[in-house]
Amino acid sequence: MAEIAFLGTGIMGVQMARRLAQAGHKVRAWNRSRDKAARLAEFGATIADTPAEAARDAEFLICMLSDGPTCDDVLLNQGAAAALAKDGIVIVMSSIPVDTAQAEAKACAALGKHYIDAPVSGGEAGARDGTLAIMAGGDTAEIARAKPLFEIMGRVTHVGPAGMGSLAKLCNQMIVANTIATVAEALLLAKRGGADPAAVRQAIIGGFADSTILRMHGERILKGDFKPGGPAKHQLKDCRTAIATAERAGLDLPVSALVRQLYEDMVAHGDGEVDHSGLYRELERRNGIG
């Protein structure tokens, strides 16, 4: 059984850390608000006072903090990465920009530590049930070492060198945003054109137009239930990061750029806290409806 430092035990992190502890690993958890980590004691985890204390001589450090700057601070400024055992692996499972992950990988290498960026998709339910989609960037050998841990949390795919897990996550978020916009436009056309949009959705499920977004977010759109879920402001952040990443790669991605603008409009019109499927409302607003 491995010694694992687990940093960041929020809504998803606490579930992931619990599964690792219940599988018999020696989990040392740290969270900025200690009470969120304390819940893990009953599953056999120990609670650390600082990130470096959690990481001391551990083989693995899993980071599920809120964003890139927080990961940077905890791993590098607060000395968590340096505290790991020789050949220790830092695994950042937060969603962070590609260039942040690449810079962290370099900084860890300078400390003699390995680095994997392995962001996830699947939400709280996926974290709880161990069914997360895990997109891992890093060296093949290190990902193989970490695989027993990943398999407790979900299904891992090695998508390239360090940073590429974050790129895969970005592609995922970009597809989600564009597909929401697509489903919203189709359901709006169905409704305004005189069809029963709920029946149209039912009719096309199972065919070429089928998608998880049509099934899940399509239903929210039809019910007008835009309680988040994933708030539009987070979707917008992902869209901005995706377009900035595309621009650095010298790529013009016109559909994604347009959908980013639609989320800019949605947030500018005050719907930042609304579920991202509420882009339907932005389309109505654009068309003077409602």
Place this chain on the structure above:
Amino acid sequence: MAEIAFLGTGIMGVQMARRLAQAGHKVRAWNRSRDKAARLAEFGATIADTPAEAARDAEFLICMLSDGPTCDDVLLNQGAAAALAKDGIVIVMSSIPVDTAQAEAKACAALGKHYIDAPVSGGEAGARDGTLAIMAGGDTAEIARAKPLFEIMGRVTHVGPAGMGSLAKLCNQMIVANTIATVAEALLLAKRGGADPAAVRQAIIGGFADSTILRMHGERILKGDFKPGGPAKHQLKDCRTAIATAERAGLDLPVSALVRQLYEDMVAHGDGEVDHSGLYRELERRNGIG
């Protein structure tokens, strides 16, 4: 068992007519090239010399001809609709514009006949196996009368009054086009950003970004296999019809309008006969790649 005129026995029509005949219905088939209808004789269908002869005193007329003008000509100019039994139902399963379907419904009503537009999704395999998604527009009572026939061909959903089956099909095609563009942009970003695009696709299948297009067309994009399938020129025709329909409804649908333009570019650059997933190549061209 019902008497059914079946007009148009091309790739899909012949399979649909065969299933109806094999279920024991009295099918009278007509096709412009008679040999394509003649294949149905072995399943018990009779072959008619004209559309009106096929339709004479039948209870149902199913139309699976190539486009709206051909349906108009055969149903109205060549007298097939008028030849039906009293209370007969014309069922147009071709993909035709919404306003064509609405005009045909009116013309049939003037002849004392009922009308359902019921385009399908699912391709040749769906037609062969009786698993088509059938989007039906028309009166509830007539769709109920036709339901035993629809169930031999697939799964029917009543989406609204006459014309709305065609609108639902258009929504379906619009989602297909936009999702192809979305998947193409994501895979291009994955590749140019340094990830393994095939691994990225594998990683995100099963999550929120999942879609039939990601699974099927995503694989074609990765293999560079753009043999049609659904040629881009047909996708462009659908995109144009969708945008024209939206405009008539007073709707600005920005993502769909942009994707239509991308297909315009693709066809203008000589890729009209390439599979619609070849939009990936148009994105590469736009970015000076390949």
